[in-house]
Amino acid sequence: MNILIVHAHPEPRSLNGALKDYAVQHLRAQGHAVQVSDLYAMRWKATLDGADRLDRDPDARFDASLDSMQAYEGGTQSADIAAEQDKLRWADAVLFHFPLWWFSMPAIMKGWFERVYAYGFGYGVGEHSDQRWGDRYGEGMLAGKRAMLVVTTGGWDSHYGPRGINGPLDDLLFPIHHGMLFYPGFDVLPPFVVYRTGRMDDTRYARTTAALGERLDALWTQAPIPFRRQNAGDYLIPQLTLRPDVAPGVSGFSAHTA
Numbered sequence: 001m002n003i004l005i006v007h008a009h010p011e012p013r014s015l016n017g018a019l020k021d022y023a024v025q026h027l028r029a030q031g032h033a034v035q036v037s038d039l040y041a042m043r044w045k046a047t048l049d050g051a052d053r054l055d056r057d058p059d060a061r062f063d064a065s066l067d068s069m070q071a072y073e074g075g076t077q078s079a080d081i082a083a084e085q086d087k088l089r090w091a092d093a094v095l096f097h098f099p100l101w102w103f104s105m106p107a108i109m110k111g112w113f114e115r116v117y118a119y120g121f122g123y124g125v126g127e128h129s130d131q132r133w134g135d136r137y138g139e140g141m142l143a144g145k146r147a148m149l150v151v152t153t154g155g156w157d158s159h160y161g162p163r164g165i166n167g168p169l170d171d172l173l174f175p176i177h178h179g180m181l182f183y184p185g186f187d188v189l190p191p192f193v194v195y196r197t198g199r200m201d202d203t204r205y206a207r208t209t210a211a212l213g214e215r216l217d218a219l220w221t222q223a224p225i226p227f228r229r230q231n232a233g234d235y236l237i238p239q240l241t242l243r244p245d246v247a248p249g250v251s252g253f254s255a256h257t258a
């Protein structure tokens with residue numbers, strides 16, 4: 001299988017760097033082909049702007065969606081964006097390795113999503129009408145591929161528990177899992193999380209990599225998070241609310257998981 005690792009940490013000798021190196025080595029040893037987008041090492045441009053469209057009229061008003069669509073359709077996207085899209089087409093599974101920074105991914109990785117998910121590639125795919133609201137939330141360009149987050153946190157697991165002060169980690173990751181991965185079609189696996197990284201030593205590191213290895217071995221067999229598909233009957237279209245008979249009385253993030 002083909003696996004893309006998108007990695008966001010500025011220090012190669014960090015815990016995240018070590019876990020990324022471990023994953024590459026482990027996956028290759030199992031016979032998989034691996035590519036790594038090491039965003040800091042690549043000096044990835046995090047900001048979406050007019051320079052992302054090579055044939056843009058510099059006097060024209062920049063429209064983030066329209067310019068993205070025209071550049072994608074016209075083959076005039078900047079080369080770094082097109083190269084990442086090619087890697088996504090190539091991949092059967094994508095791993096996103098990052099430290100939790102301010103309850104989300106580092107800005108450089110957010111910028112990867114903003115720029116690589118062009119209009120026509122990450123969104124704006126499929127028919128948009130009163131009957132059908134595009135190929136998204138379970139359908140889209142990345143359907144049939146798997147995705148998994150490998151996340152490290154300074155906070156303890158209890159801080160992210162059901163009554164923990166930080167809020168449940170599943171809720172914090174919902175915008176990434178549901179909004180950024182399920183949206184363009186990925187099957188999203190439960191995340192691999194390393195809590196309380198300040199207490200890492202060699203013994204715990206060995207346990208952590210062994211556990212990560214097991215998760216990598218299960219990339220193709222583990223059940224994805226059962227998000228409800230937009231176009232499979234659970235939602236009213238065009239309101240895009242759950243039908244009254246689906247999960248009655250349930251609201252919030254958990255309502256969108258079967």
Ligand code: FAD
Nearest residue numbers: 014015016018099100101102103152153154155197200205
């Ligand atoms: P490192 O700092 O590189 O390492 C962590 C520990 O692992 C160290 O003790 C190190 O010695 C050890 N280690 C590293 N490599 C190895 C190895 N190969 N073998 C054995 N031990 C090793 N945390 C939260 O919970 N929520 C937040 O919202 C949050 N926001 C943050 C925002 C910012 C801007 C920053 C800088 C930190 C934030 N943190 C937050 C903490 C952050 O999530 C952790 O610092 C991070 O996850 C640790 O990962 P790292 O790769 O940087 O670890």
